[in-house]
Amino acid sequence: MYRSVVRGVGSYLPEKIMTNDDLSQIVDTSDEWIRKRTGIERRHIAADDEFTNDLAVAAAERALAAADMSAADIDLVILATTTPDNTFPATAAKVQARLGVTKGPAFDVQAVCSGFIFAMTQADNMLRLGQAKRALVIGAEIYSRILDWEDRSTCVLFGDGSGAIVLEAVDSEGANNERGVLTTILGTDGANYDKLYVDGGVATSGNAGCVRMAGQDVFRQAVARMSESVEEALEKAELTKDDLDWLVPHQANIRIIEQVGKKLGVSRDKVMITVQEHANTSAATVPLAMTHGVKHGHFKEGDVIALTAMGGGFTWGAIVLRW
Ligand code: UT7
Numbered sequence: 001m002y003r004s005v006v007r008g009v010g011s012y013l014p015e016k017i018m019t020n021d022d023l024s025q026i027v028d029t030s031d032e033w034i035r036k037r038t039g040i041e042r043r044h045i046a047a048d049d050e051f052t053n054d055l056a057v058a059a060a061e062r063a064l065a066a067a068d069m070s071a072a073d074i075d076l077v078i079l080a081t082t083t084p085d086n087t088f089p090a091t092a093a094k095v096q097a098r099l100g101v102t103k104g105p106a107f108d109v110q111a112v113c114s115g116f117i118f119a120m121t122q123a124d125n126m127l128r129l130g131q132a133k134r135a136l137v138i139g140a141e142i143y144s145r146i147l148d149w150e151d152r153s154t155c156v157l158f159g160d161g162s163g164a165i166v167l168e169a170v171d172s173e174g175a176n177n178e179r180g181v182l183t184t185i186l187g188t189d190g191a192n193y194d195k196l197y198v199d200g201g202v203a204t205s206g207n208a209g210c211v212r213m214a215g216q217d218v219f220r221q222a223v224a225r226m227s228e229s230v231e232e233a234l235e236k237a238e239l240t241k242d243d244l245d246w247l248v249p250h251q252a253n254i255r256i257i258e259q260v261g262k263k264l265g266v267s268r269d270k271v272m273i274t275v276q277e278h279a280n281t282s283a284a285t286v287p288l289a290m291t292h293g294v295k296h297g298h299f300k301e302g303d304v305i306a307l308t309a310m311g312g313g314f315t316w317g318a319i320v321l322r323w
Contacts, residue, residue, distance in 0.1 A: 001128065001171075001172055001173075001174055002127055002128050002129075002130060002169040002170065002171065002172060003127075003128065003169070003170055003171075003172035003174070003178065003179075003180035003181060004123065004124045004127040004128065004135075004167040004168065004169055004170075004180055004181045005167065005168050005170050005179050005180040005181075006165050006166070006167060006180075006290075006321070006323070007066075007067035007068075007069065007134075007165075007166040007167070007168045008063045008064065008065070008066030008067025008068070008069065008165065008166040009062075009063055009066055009163070009164070009165045009166075009287060009290050009291045009294050010059050010060065010061065010062025010063035010064070010065065010066055010163070010164050010165075010291055011059050011062065011161065011162060011163040011164070011284070011287060011288045011291035011292075012055055012058035012059045012062065012161065012162045012163075013044040013160075013161045013162075013277075013278055013288075014044045014045060014046045014047060014050060014055070014160050014161070015044070015047070016044060016045045016046075016047060017042050017043070017044055017045075018042065018043050018044070018045050018159075019031070019041070019042045020034040020035065020040070020041065020042070020156070023155070023156050026149060026155075027149070027150065027151075027152040027155060027156070028152055029152045029156055034156050037253075037255070038156070038157060038252075038253045038254060038255070038275070038279075039253060039254025039255070039257075039273075039275050039276055040156065040157065040253075040254075040275055040276060040279045040280075041276040041277070042159075042276075042277065042278075042279070043158065043159025043160070043278055043279035043281075044159050044160055044161055044278055045144045045159070045160055046142045046144060046145075046160040050142070051085045051142070052081055052083050052084060052085050052091050052140050052141065052142050053085050053091050053094040053095050053098065053140075055140040055141070055142065055160065055161065055162035055284075056079055056081070056091065056092075056095045056138045056140035056162055056164070057095055057098050057099060058162060059138060059140065059162035059163050059164040059284075059287070060077075060095060060099055060136050060138055060164045061099070062164070062291075063136065063138075063164040063165055063166050064099075064136070064166060066166075066294075067166040067168075069134065069166060070100075071099045071100035071101045071102075072100075072102075073133075073134050074099070074101045074103070074104070074134050074135070074136050074166070075101075075103040075104035075132045075133055075134060075135075076104045076105060076106075076123060076126060076127075076131075076132035076134070076135035076136070077092050077095060077096045077099075077101055077104075077105075077106035077107075077135070077136045077138070078092065078106075078107060078108075078109055078119040078120075078122055078123050078135065078136070078137050078138070079091055079092035079095055079106075079107075079108050079109070079119070079138045079139075079140060080108070080109045080110075080111065080115030080116045080118065080119040080137075080138065080139045080140075080283035081108055081109075081110070081115065081139070081140050081141055081283055082110060082112050082115065082141060082143075082146075082198075082282055082283065082312075083141050083142045083143060083145060083146060083282075084108060087202050090106065090107050090108035091108055091140075092106040092107050092108050092138075093106050093107075095138065099136075101136070104132050109122060111188075111283070111311065111313065111315040111317075112196070112282060112283070112311035112312035112313060112315060113250050113252065113280070113282045113283060113285070113309050113310065113311025113312065113315075114186075114250070114283075114309040114310060114311045114313070114315040114316055114317050115139055115282065115283030115309075115311070116137070116139035116163070116283045116284070116285075116286045116287055116307075116309065117184075117186065117286065117307060117308065117309045117316075117317035117318065117319055118186060118315065118317060119137050119138075119139070119283075120137045120165070120167070120181075120184070120307070120319055121184040121186055121317065121319065123135040123137045123167050124167065124181045124184055124319075125184075127167060127168075127169035128169070130169070132169070133168065133169050134166060134167065134168045134169070135166070135167045135168075136164060136165075136166055137164065137165050137166075137167060137287075138162065138163070138164040138287070139162060139163050139164070139281075139282070139283035139284040139285070139286065139287050139288075140161075140162035140163075140283070140284055141160060141161065141162070141281050141282040141283055141284050142160045143158035143159065143160060143211070143280070143281065143282060144158070144159070144160050145208065146198055146208055146209065146210055146211055147210060147211055148210035148211070148212075151210070153213070153215060154210075154211050154212070154213055156279075157252070157253075157279060157280050158211070158279055158280045158281070158282070159278050159279035159280065159281050160281060161278050161281035161284045161285075161288055162281075162284045162287075162288075163284045163285075163286070163287025163288040163289075163290065163291055164287055165287055165290065167181075176237050176238055176239060176322070177302075177322070178322065179301075179302075179322050179323070180321060180322060181319060181320075181321045182233075182236075182237040182239075182304075182320045182321055182322060183233045183234075183236040183237040183319070183320050184233065184317065184318070184319045185229045185232050185233045185236065185317055185318045185319075186315075186316075186317040187225070187229065187315070187316050187317065188313050188314065188315045188316075189313070189314050190313060190314075192217070192221065192313065192314040193313065195213070195214045195217050195218055195221075195312075195314065196211075196212075196213045196214070196218050196311065196312040196313075196314070197211075197212055197213075197312055198210060198211055198212070199212050218314075219253065219255075219256060221310065221314055222250075222252065222253075222256045222260075222310040223256055223259045223260055223263065225310040225314065225316035226249055226250065226256075226260045226308040226309065226310050226316065226318070227259075227260045227263035227264055227308075229308055229316050229317055229318035230244075230247070230260075230264055230306045230308050230318045230320070231264070232318065233306065233318040233319065233320040234306065234320055236320075237320045239304060239320065241264050241265050241266070242265075243304050244264065244266055244270070244304055244305075244306055245270065245299075245300075245303035245304050245305060245323075246270055246271075246272060246293065246298065246299060246303055246304075246305045246306070247260070247261055247264060247266045247270060247271045247272065247305075247306050247308070248272040248286060248289045248290055248293065248305060248306065248307045248308075249261075249271065249272070249286075249289075249307075249308050249309070250280075250285050250286060250308065250309035250310060250311070251273070251274055251275035251278070251279075251280060251281070251285035251286075251288070251289055252275065252280040252285070253275065253280075254273065254275055254276070257271060257273060257275065258271075260308070264306075272289040272290070272292060272293050272298070273289075274288055274289045274292045282311065283311075285309070286307050286309055290307070299323045300323065301323060302322060302323065303322070303323040304320065304321075304322055304323075305320070305321050305322075305323055306318055306319070306320050307319040307321070
């Protein structure tokens with residue numbers, strides 16, 4: 001049987017930085033409020049001529065370099081995004097061509113902030129089935145283009161960015177002490193469709209629309225869904241919370257992250273936190289945080305790492321892997 005192993009990670013943040021003070025010039029907010037309620041200090045904003053495929057390609061190239069691989073090694077590209085370049089084709093198709101990947105399928109996955117967990121699960125399934133050998137899994141978003149810059153309750157929370165990983169299928173006995181992805185858990189509860197959504201779209205308004213959110217509902221559900229899905233994924237891998245070395249949660253709000261860590265009994269120094277640097281970049285936060293972890297030498301061989309996210313839909317998921 002096969003198991004997927006992470007061979008390389010990479011991320012990209014656009015050059016332009018928007019601070020909380022910059023935002024206070026646009027809407028009635030303050031650096032103090034944003035830091036205290038969210039932990040966010042700054043976000044990056046894509047240039048006018050930068051598109052989601054540009055962000056995706058930048059992160060993917062870095063992940064390929066880190067994996068010491070080239071486009072010729074890849075036979076699957078999955079891009080998680082809520083902000084595709086065009087309604088169709090999938091932005092992944094453009095990314096595939098720009099990278100020079102010529103084998104296998106390339107497609108987008110839309111699960112909002114949980115998108116990377118959904119995309120990585122899909123890649124893991126295909127690698128385990130022998131349908132591909134090496135996958136590029138990317139999260140790339142330009143939320144600055146779907147924000148209502150007059151709504152202080154949402155525009156302060158998001159930013160643009162991307163992250164990517166290279167996953168490779170390796171032979172495995174299926175034991176939980178071997179390297180690679182051990183378990184994946186996904187969920188959706190569409191009854192919460194209107195708690196976090198964009199008020200536009202091809203079939204409704206014809207415009208892209210703007211993010212609308214019932215913040216406190218999302219907050220509560222995010223804490224519950226992320227902590228529960230990590231517990232479920234650990235249990236499925238026949239591991240417990242005590243086995244967890246690192247928690248890499250979706251980066252939306254420091255208070256959500258802290259509460260998830262607390263529920264799982266993971267000390268703060270074992271929780272990857274990057275939300276202050278880039279705000280909520282939706283499907284890109286998990287690979288951005290993973291890249292931070294690798295760059296700073298946090299993950300040691302054999303570590304048990306849980307990735308988790310929750311987002312619009314509601315969608316949620318968790319992946320437990322051994323590094
Ligand atoms: O991936 C999932 C995506 N989304 C999330 O994860 C977001 C989840 N929700 C949250 O992170 C939090 O609910 C928020 C950060 C959005 C809001 O924090 P909160 O502690 O729940 O604040 P609140 O909504 O209860 O608002 C408190 C006050 C209100 O004023 P009043 O009614 O008490 O006078 C808001 O109008 O803060 C006000 N407020 C602001 N003040 C300054 C809301 N946004 C701002 C702002 N600056 N940007």
